[in-house]
Amino acid sequence: MEGKDGQGKIRLRRTKSVSVAQVDGASRKEDRLRSVQPDKPVHKCRDSLFSSSSGYTNYRGFLNLCIILLVLSNARLVLENIIKYGILIDPVQWFKLFLNPSQSPSILILTGLFFIPSISLGIEKLLAKGLIGENFGLFCIITLVSAKFCAHLL
Numbered sequence: 001m002e003g004k005d006g007q008g009k010i011r012l013r014r015t016k017s018v019s020v021a022q023v024d025g026a027s028r029k030e031d032r033l034r035s036v037q038p039d040k041p042v043h044k045c046r047d048s049l050f051s052s053s054s055g056y057t058n059y060r061g062f063l064n065l066c067i068i069l070l071v072l073s074n075a076r077l078v079l080e081n082i083i084k085y086g087i088l089i090d091p092v093q094w095f096k097l098f099l100n101p102s103q104s105p106s107i108l109i110l111t112g113l114f115f116i117p118s119i120s121l122g123i124e125k126l127l128a129k130g131l132i133g134e135n136f137g138l139f140c141i142i143t144l145v146s147a148k149f150c151a152h153l154l
Contacts (some may be wrong), residue, residue, distance in 0.1 A: 108151075116148055 047054040120141065126135040 112148065112151070116144065119144055 079087045123137055123140050123144070126132045127134065
C-alpha cells in the first residue's frame with residue numbers, strides 16, 4: 001500500500017511472501033493434526049449412483065419420482081384450465097358421435113383399434129406355442145391385414 005509520511009515521500013509497505021515450502025509445511029502440519037484426531041470422516045469417496053461405473057442398475061425409484069412429477073405438473077395445468085375456462089366439451093355429444101356410425105365411422109375405427117391387434121396377438125401366441133404351423137399363421141396374418149384394408153375401402 002502506498003501512504004505519505006509527514007515529509008511528502010511515498011512509502012511502500014512490504015508484505016511477506018509465502019513460499020512453496022511454507023505451503024507444503026502447513027499442509028503437512030494439518031495432515032499430522034488430522035491423523036491424531038479420534039474421530040473418523042463421515043463420508044467416503046465413491047462413484048455417483050447415476051454413473052455407469054457404480055454398478056447400480058435399479059432406477060425404479062428415480063423413474064417413479066419422474067412419473068409423479070410429470071403427473072402432478074400436468075394435473076396442475078389441467079386444474080388451472082378447468083378453473084379458468086370451465087369444461088368446454090359435452091360428454092353426451094361424444095357418445096352420440098361414437099354411437100352413430102352413419103355420421104362418423106369412429107365406432108368402426110375404435111373396434112378396429114382393439115380387435116385387430118388382439119387377434120394378431122392371439123395368432124402370435126399360437127405360433128409361439130406351436131399349436132399352429134408357420135404357413136397357416138402367415139395365411140391368418142395376411143388374411144387379417146387384407147380384411148382390414150378391404151373394410152376401409154368399403
